[in-house]
Amino acid sequence: MSISSLVMFPPEFREASIVFSATKQEKFTLTSASFRFPGNMGFSQDLFLIISTLVILLDVATAACSNGQCKILDECSSNQDCEAGLYCFSCPAGFSGSRCVRSTVTNQFKLLNNSLPFNKYAFLTTHNAFAIDEYPSHTGVPRITVTNQEDSITEQLNNGARALMLDTYDFRGDVWLCHSFKGQCYDFTAFGPAIDTLKEIEAFLSANPTEIVTLILEDYVQAPNGLTKVFAESGLMKYWFPVSKMPKNGQDWALVSDMVQNNQRLLVFTSIQSKEASEGIAYQWNYMVENQYGDDGMKAGSCPSRKESPPLDDKSRSLVLVKLL
Incomplete structure (x- = not known):
């Protein structure tokens, strides 16, 4: 320097x-x-x-800490400066310079066993998990869209994320992940075929037989059985948690231990209501509520839900999605 x-x-x-x-x-x-x-x-x-x-x-x-002695939010210049469980990260929207932040979440099943219902645990969710910095173009066209993640899907899962928010589109005769607008994917907003990401998830579930992953799809796929086809091709159907076992009146979900024992370790939710009947993919708002994210959700004395969601005090949904941005 x-x-x-x-x-x-x-x-x-x-x-x-x-x-x-x-x-x-x-x-x-x-x-x-x-x-x-x-x-x-x-x-x-x-x-x-x-x-x-x-x-x-x-x-x-x-003068600053170094050699693995820097604690959370201490200034740093490399990962080696930070103590175990932290890494050196730059986030201009949150703080100046580079600081030590957590690299993994706490494994809740080491704090408490997996004998409780699924809805009694909290899981880290990554928004637009597919919108990854420096993700290579699959269209031959430079990408002009917003990214939200620095880590690959595999890295997100290895670091403790257990729910991934993905945007699925019809594109080039297949299902793609795309960060676009008005339900239309373009060469310059496309990230890649969904099959690639789904295969990463399958590899993680195969290598980690006690883990459960939830997928929340902002779904623009109109091709008949388009999602069913790509999930089958990815090898994920063997982990599928069936809609028939999902509680619809606010009851508890299955025990995590039973989900693991039965190998039903993948939960998938879609934003298209009709697909619950046509493809057996759970309609998101039948099972969860979500807060209004961003500045519109920061109202003193109020806790609004996003417009698509039932009210946050709706007791007939057992899952709560908390979104910050």
Whole structure:
């Protein structure tokens, strides 16, 4: 790291440009200094004191933890600075610079066993889980759309996410994941065929036989049995939790231990109501409520639901989706 500082001195000095270099493990070192002042003037002791003071101030300002000692939200420059369970992350919308944040969630089944109903546990959900930074284009066209995640689907699952929100579209004769608008996927808003993501989920469930994954689909697929086909091709149907076992009047869900024992470890919800009857895919709002996300949900003394959801105090739904942004 280098810092260039323009320091103004008394009138007899024109200017001084001073460059220091440092790493997190060492003090600042004066690497170059150039001064312009009248030729008949010698080196000033005052100038030496100013430089020394600047070095000390810079050293104090940048002193920080390192070598695995940084705690959550401490400033950091690399993952190695952060203590176990944390990594160095930059989030301009949340804080300045880079800070240590959690890399994985707490495994609730290690705090409490899996003998309770599914709806008695809380799970981390990733919004637009497929909209991943630097995800390669599958259309040959540069993507012009918003991304929400830095981690791959596999990394999200390995880090503790157990519910994924996916947007499914008809595109190029298949089902694709797309971050688009007005129900239409375009070359510049498409991420990739849904089969690729579903196969990642299948690999995770296969490798982790006690884990349960929930998929919440913002669904724009109109092709008859389009979703059924892609789920079958991905190998996920063997984990499918059937609609017939889902409670519809606010009762408790199946015990997590029973879901694991029966290998019914994939819950899928769609935003299209008719698909519950036509394809056996649960209609989301028959089973859950969701708060109004963003600024519209931040109303003192009120707890509004999003417009598609039943009211949050509807006791006939056993699941609650809490969305922040």
